[in-house]
Amino acid sequence: MTSPLYNASGVMCRSVEDLEAMRASSSGALITKSCTLEPREGNPEPRYFVTPLGSINSMGLPNYGYQYYLDYAEKYDYANNKPLFISISGMSLADNLTIIKAFHERALPCILEVNLSCPNLPGKPQLGYDLPAAQHALEKICEFYDRPFGVKLPPYFDVSHFDQAAEVFNKFDLLKYVTCINSVGNGLVIDVDAESVVIKPKDGLGGLGGDYVLPTALANVREFVRRLPGKQVVGCGGVKSGREAFMHILAGATAVQVGSCLYEEGVGAFDRIAQELKDLMAAKGYQKLSDFRGKLKTL
Ligand SMILES: O=C(O)c1[nH]c(=O)[nH]c(=O)c1I
Numbered sequence: 186m187t188s189p190l191y192n193a194s195g196v197m198c199r200s201v202e203d204l205e206a207m208r209a210s211s212s213g214a215l216i217t218k219s220c221t222l223e224p225r226e227g228n229p230e231p232r233y234f235v236t237p238l239g240s241i242n243s244m245g246l247p248n249y250g251y252q253y254y255l256d257y258a259e260k261y262d263y264a265n266n267k268p269l270f271i272s273i274s275g276m277s278l279a280d281n282l283t284i285i286k287a288f289h290e291r292a293l294p295c296i297l298e299v300n301l302s303c304p305n306l307p308g309k310p311q312l313g314y315d316l317p318a319a320q321h322a323l324e325k326i327c328e329f330y331d332r333p334f335g336v337k338l339p340p341y342f343d344v345s346h347f348d349q350a351a352e353v354f355n356k357f358d359l360l361k362y363v364t365c366i367n368s369v370g371n372g373l374v375i376d377v378d379a380e381s382v383v384i385k386p387k388d389g390l391g392g393l394g395g396d397y398v399l400p401t402a403l404a405n406v407r408e409f410v411r412r413l414p415g416k417q418v419v420g421c422g423g424v425k426s427g428r429e430a431f432m433h434i435l436a437g438a439t440a441v442q443v444g445s446c447l448y449e450e451g452v453g454a455f456d457r458i459a460q461e462l463k464d465l466m467a468a469k470g471y472q473k474l475s476d477f478r479g480k481l482k483t484l
Pocket residue numbers: 195219242243244245246247274300302303304305367368392
């Protein structure tokens with residue numbers, strides 16, 4: 186079975202070396218680091234910190250610029266490999282359109298994912314939290330882009346926001362999937378001994394991943410699965426074993442991404458989590474993911 190697991194954008198996907206390690210792994214797919222028009226250094230370090238409950242990051246979109254990933258996508262062997270997703274997070278709508286047009290002209294089999302949810306660019310609000318702006322961006326993209334694509338969503342925390350966001354996304358037939366969730370933005374981790382924050386950017390504010398975000402990720406997966414008929418939801422957030430992968434799929438996820446855990450464990454996480462998921466399914470008498478996908482019971 187092709188693994189339902191792959192990397193969360195941002196982890197093990199910035200350089201060709203990273204991407205080739207992902208391609209050689211047992212993951213079922215791979216996605217690139219979100220890219221911008223020009224290469225970016227990103228925020229000052231320290232900008233990533235691991236805690237017993239997960240991670241906090243304020244990377245600031247470090248990437249080699251979209252042409253680097255376009256070049257990788259041109260050379261990628263789509264026949265014998267996994268689906269290649271390209272994450273795009275331009276600094277403006279104009280930048281996003283320029284990048285997407287460049288990929289569109291090449292008509293490559295890679296799948297574009299528009300990142301609506303980077304929480305770490307000082308002074309830049311997330312599109313995912315400005316739904317009129319998100320709708321406008323999707324309208325401009327769909328004026329010319331005629332192939333299936335996806336979006337990376339921030340976590341939402343209010344049922345009315347699930348409703349409003351879904352209303353926007355349901356207007357776009359070519360929007361075939363949403364990835365829920367990006368990191369939970371602007372958390373603050375404190376080191377008691379040093380009486381200090383642990384990352385430098387934004388006076389310590391950063392996106393949370395890992396155990397911190399699992400219930401929020403599961404809620405977003407389940408609520409968007411309910412609200413986006415005909416689309417798919419990729420689950421991301423808090424996956425560190427077969428159990429959390431099982432939860433995401435039970436909540437309706439088609440595939441599941443691994444971020445913080447992949448950052449710490451490396452590509453062995455894909456083998457371990459896939460095996461744990463297989464064992465859990467066997468113990469429950471399930472043969473395939475569709476035996477239990479979206480079948481979370483309510484009380
Ligand atoms: O700071 C980052 O580079 C970053 N960090 C995240 O946690 N999510 C994102 O979408 C991005 I673009």
